Amino acid sequence: MNSFISKQFPMNTMSRRLLRMLWPLIVVPLTAPALAADAVAAPSTAAADASSGAAAPAAPAADATGTTRSLDEGIQNLKKDVVDLNKDLFVLEEELLFPANTQVAVFVSMDVGDFFALDSITLKVDNHDVSNYLYTPREVAALLKGGVQRLYVGNLKSGDHELVAFFKGKGPHERYYQRAASIHFEKGVGAKYLELKITDHERAQQPEFEIKDWE
């Protein structure tokens, strides 16, 4: 046994053998550019903080093999097909359920929001409740960033109608606040869009609620 091992691993080449054994460990820090990628990643954190949202390189990537690339390409194509299909389904649903000649859509927008923290909105069309929506903080934030929510989509026949919106939330001084706004509108042949606008009235230090009829 002793002689066998000695033949296999002659002592005079120990250092070389050690290094051969250590080579896999050397490979990790040196042969893979992961180290370099790591290096880029770190300072960019500070960079991102300091430069108002500039994104930084993320974690290192291993070399993409042919197999994973081909699988990834296939999955990307499949995802694109799903997105296209999803769009076609959305179009079908809306055209089927809310045709343009009867469609009425109510949107919500919010500007500034210093004097009002939105909790919920209730909608009545021709004195019938059509929507009662409770907002999450994320949705409120989305409104404050400039998003406009399509709160309600429905169908109405041509003619005169009335929309009443009840806004609930916290007003100035953290007090419970409820206000209503209403509009009489005429539904014509095309789709009708109405916008509930919540804005701050700086001089009155109060929120303002109005409904805009988008002709």
Added chain:
Amino acid sequence: MSGRRYAFALGLALAALALAPAQAARKSDRDKLPSIRVQDLHYGEVLFQFYSGQELQALTELEAFSQWQRMPHHSADADLLAGGLYLQLGMHNEAGARFERLLSNNVPAGVRNRAWFYLAKIWYERGYYERAEQAIGRIQGPLGGELDAERVHLLVNALMRQQRFDDAIALLKGWRGSSDWMAYASFNLGVALVRAGRLAEADPILSSVGTLNTDSAELLNLRDKANLALGFAYLQADQSDKARIPLERVRLNGPYSSRALLGDGWARAALGDYRGALTPWLELRQRNLLDAAVQESFLAVPYAFGKLNAGAQSADYYERALSSFASESDNLDGAIGHIQEGHMLDELLGEDKDARYGWFWQLKALPNAPQSRYLYAVLADNDFQEGLKNYRDMSYLSSTLRHWDDSMQAFAAMIETRQRAYAERLPRADALLGSDRPAKLRDRRAAVGSQLDAVETGNDAPALGTPDERAQWGNVARLEEQLAAVPPSLERDAARDKLRLIKGVLYWRLDAAFKARDYEQRRSLRELDAALEELQNRWVRVQQARQTVPNDTGEFAARIAALAERIHSVRERLAQASEQQNQYLESVAEAELRAQKQRLDAYALQARFALADIYDRGADQGQGATAPAPPPAPSPVPEPK
């Protein structure tokens, strides 16, 4: 940087991209993008979905609203946002194509450059280094702020990934930046020089990073990494004496300390200092056996004891190593068996599976499963994480399509109901449409109009009197006729005078009210005209509906059937792709565990040989043999990929 922060940063960037109106006036202030004023409600709705974190819904609506042309004022913004959303959803090929199409015209240079920069980073992340390099090449002029430094380092990394070390060296040698960035630049330059076989040039550069005076956790890690890289480079170059210096600079509590301890021990051993080598190796031996460096220390320690002629201690350590390796090997067998059962990904994703999707998602916690503790190395691999994201995305998309599948059935039922209702109402509708009632009503209206014209022309005030007045006027006319037939007399004359007076008074009243009554009649006629017009419109709509409803419902039915078929087909493809991804990821995980097991088995084999050798030598000594020969060094073992 965490995935979430990166997501937020990129999210902001995408938002900035999307919110940048393409106005020439802003070209002078290209990095400062004003907040958007939404001019199309539907674009605002897309932004609402995007800001709410509903990227798929935002993209779906964006594409649908674009098809309906509901965002005429934001078409450029919408296209840019679509590119960003495709990126977020992991479809970087589509995103790249969109950006390439869109970023050519009417976009401020600063925005366009940033778009290419972020695109380059995404391609780099996904392993498309050539594309990342090309995207960086599309950037014209400075990006501003820290982004310029990031751009250079991204390019360096892309070059190094392509084994183009000389290009990376050339780029870094002339580059200057802030002190933090310079540390990373030096590190990258040092690594590139080592990889290019220029160790002597790399030494002072990596040493400068390895001796950084800093409190920053990130820079401390970089410092350790530089020292480790330099130390192992020297070990590889048979210069163990030079290797020790950087290796001993690596912090003992840092993430690279195990490898540094192992390397330090081997450097000392190579110099013949086995007693000194025992110090780092014994420290290393106390650590987690899952670490390859720790496993190796289980052999290195008895090897060093053997070299120091401490045979009993050497044998004891080999025995303990064998026991530990055997136990760990059994655990690995159990974990491999568990993976082969085929539930690894579902266990990894847990309840999170269908909840969310997107490119920025990352698995942060491992489930409490037998294989979990062995999978950390796999999970650290970018390919595996990308594969896991894809698997998860497909699971989410499949669940979305499942909901649509249910809706398709409801839509089909709705169309069927409409067709039935149409068939029921058709006879009544046909009867109504055959009656030609609008024409008759229009004739009547024309007659009434002519009457009024005649009244106006003849100034026929009595015609517009009230029923009483018209009755009174009729009575007056009748009495006049009767009086005309009466023979002349005083009474007749008196009666005629009286009647003339009454008639005069009556006419005066009628005439006084005539204009107002005529106006009223005209107004009524106008209202009648409006009603007739509305009636005509409705009539036309009913006629059109009579013709189009069968086609519309038929068209909807055909669309529903076609979409249902597409859903079915895509769901099948999703299932197949998920299965492929599952198998691929399980094979990667299993290969990793098998490599770990193989390494342990190889170590165990060496330990057995070494142990046998010690016993052989012990036996030789017992038989009066000469001085014992030193034990063999551990042999190289395969390293997991």
